[in-house]
Each structure stands twice: as C-alpha cells, then as structure tokens.
Amino acid sequence: MEPILEIESLKKYYGKNPNQTKALDGITFQVMPGEFLGIMGCSGSGKSTLLNCIAAVTRPGSGSIMMKGRQVLSLSGAELADYRGREIGYLFQNFELLDNLTGRENILLPLSLHGVPEQESRIRLEKLASYLEVTDVLDKFPVQMSGGQKQRIAAARALILNPGIILADEPTGALDSKNAKALMEKLAGLNQDEHATILMVTHDSNAASYCSRILFIQDGVLFHELRRDIPDETRPLFYERILMMMAQLGGGSANVL
Ligand SMILES: Nc1ncnc2c1ncn2[C@@H]1O[C@H](COP(=O)(O)OP(=O)(O)OP(=O)(O)O)[C@@H](O)[C@H]1O
Numbered sequence: 001m002e003p004i005l006e007i008e009s010l011k012k013y014y015g016k017n018p019n020q021t022k023a024l025d026g027i028t029f030q031v032m033p034g035e036f037l038g039i040m041g042c043s044g045s046g047k048s049t050l051l052n053c054i055a056a057v058t059r060p061g062s063g064s065i066m067m068k069g070r071q072v073l074s075l076s077g078a079e080l081a082d083y084r085g086r087e088i089g090y091l092f093q094n095f096e097l098l099d100n101l102t103g104r105e106n107i108l109l110p111l112s113l114h115g116v117p118e119q120e121s122r123i124r125l126e127k128l129a130s131y132l133e134v135t136d137v138l139d140k141f142p143v144q145m146s147g148g149q150k151q152r153i154a155a156a157r158a159l160i161l162n163p164g165i166i167l168a169d170e171p172t173g174a175l176d177s178k179n180a181k182a183l184m185e186k187l188a189g190l191n192q193d194e195h196a197t198i199l200m201v202t203h204d205s206n207a208a209s210y211c212s213r214i215l216f217i218q219d220g221v222l223f224h225e226l227r228r229d230i231p232d233e234t235r236p237l238f239y240e241r242i243l244m245m246m247a248q249l250g251g252g253s254a255n256v257l
Pocket residue numbers: 014015021022023041042043044045046047048049050
C-alpha cells in the first residue's frame with residue numbers, strides 16, 4: 001500500500017538569527033491510508049506549524065509534502081484551492097463555525113465554496129449528522145448548541161466532501177471530558193468504519209489513546225514513536241504508555257529519532 005501523505009525533511013524557521021525559532025527542523029514521516037495518527041509534544045514544539053504546512057496555510061522553508069503522490073508545495077491557483085478544500089478536512093480546537101449560519105448551512109459551506117451541487121451531498125449530510133448525533137441541531141445556530149454539538153457539527157463539515165485526510169488540531173481542547181470522549185469515539189468509529197485517515201495534534205493523552213500510532217515531537221524534530229500494535233493492547237494500556245512518554249518529554253530525556 002502507498003502512503004497517502006509523505007513528509008520529507010520538512011523545515012520551517014521563523015525570524016532571523018540571533019532570534020530565529022526552528023519551529024520544524026527536518027521532520028520526516030509517512031501516513032498510510034486509513035491510519036489514525038497522533039502528534040504529541042510540549043507547547044511550542046511545532047505541532048500546529050506542521051499541520052498548517054500540510055494544510056498549505058504555512059509555507060515551509062524546505063522539504064517535501066507529497067499527498068497521494070502529488071507535490072503539495074508545487075500547487076498554485078485553482079489546484080491549490082482544490083487541495084485545501086477537497087483533500088483536507090480541518091477540525092479546529094475552537095470549532096470555527098460561522099455564527100450566522102445554522103448547523104446544516106455550516107456543514108454544507110464547503111460544497112458551495114467548491115461548486116458541488118448540494119443535492120449530491122444531501123444523503124451524506126443526513127448520514128454524517130445521524131452518525132455524529134447532531135440531526136436535532138441541524139437547524140439551530142451555533143449559539144444554541146453545546147460545545148460538544150458544535151464540535152460534532154464541525155466534524156461533519158470537515159467530512160462532507162470526503163477529504164483525503166482529516167487534520168485535527170486539539171479537537172478536544174475546548175470540550176469537557178464527557179464530550180471529549182464522545183468526539184473521540186466518533187472519530188475512531190469513522191476511522192474504523194469509513195477508513196477515514198486522521199492526523200490529530202493533541203496534548204490530551206486520553207484522546208491520543210484512540211490513535212493507532214503517535215509521533216512525539218520536541219523542538220521541531222521527531223523524538224519518539226508509539227504504536228498500538230502490541231497484540232490485543234487495550235486502550236487503557238496504550239494510555240499508560242502515552243503517559244509515560246509524556247512524562248519523559250517533560251524531562252526531555254529520550255533520544256531523538
Ligand atoms: N508566525 C510565527 N512567527 C514567529 N514564530 C512563530 C510563529 N508561529 C509559531 N512560531 C513559533 O514556532 C514554534 C512552534 O510553534 P507551534 O505553534 O507550531 O507550536 P505548538 O507545538 O503547536 O504549540 P502549542 O501546543 O502551544 O499550540 C514556537 O516557538 C512558536 O513561538
């Protein structure tokens with residue numbers, strides 16, 4: 001199987017010496033189709049910069065980003081807009097719903113932006129809303145929804161065009177533990193049942209325990225990898241291993257990959 005996403009020697013430096021920040025300092029990894037990959041690391045380690053480079057919002061200084069065999073850094077104009085809108089489904093910490101649109105209108109927004117007839121996606125909308133348990137808030141405005149409902153509407157919006165990859169930046173960061181668990185169960189279900197490929201940045205070890213693999217990043221470099229492929233490893237056991245690695249990250253005592 002070919003990787004869906006290949007990141008090679010990615011670098012992004014901000015500012016000039018002596019005040020330069022090496023947000024990404026040579027990151028290489030691959031994401032396979034249907035993988036649920038987590039990215040963890042301390043504040044300022046480069047996680048959001050990495051997601052923003054993949055989403056083609058931030059331009060790296062050097063390196064390569066191949067999505068389905070296509071060099072993202074060479075895209076421009078309509079191709080770039082199409083990549084951002086159709087290949088990437090983005091889930092933000094603070095939902096980023098438009099307040100003056102209903103849940104349904106928010107979910108359908110990517111269709112109008114990319115010229116897809118609404119009719120085509122009506123069945124997908126109903127199916128996603130039902131799966132994400134937001135059917136009863138489709139005609140409400142964000143201000144009338146709970147945080148969990150807002151994030152599940154945002155998840156439906158990220159998924160409506162069936163993107164190549166979902167990029168989720170701290171998706172549980174603004175949720176209480178009950179809603180965080182509900183969201184993670186839905187994302188894990190979409191990963192398993194629809195083979196959705198998900199790349200999720202998180203500080204939350206519990207959320208990360210739903211992933212099949214986790215990359216740990218420190219000072220812009222990959223530092224460790226955990227895989228949940230020990231036979232029959234349960235989520236609570238994987239969670240324990242993540243906690244141990246996070247403790248090491250805090251102490252900065254592990255080896256750089
Ligand atoms: N636009 C910018 N200009 C200058 N420095 C920046 C910019 N964006 C990020 N940085 C710096 O790059 C480094 C990596 O930032 P990034 O936001 O990617 O970290 P992060 O791991 O996502 O942090 P957090 O977990 O706090 O969100 C930090 O030192 C940050 O201060």
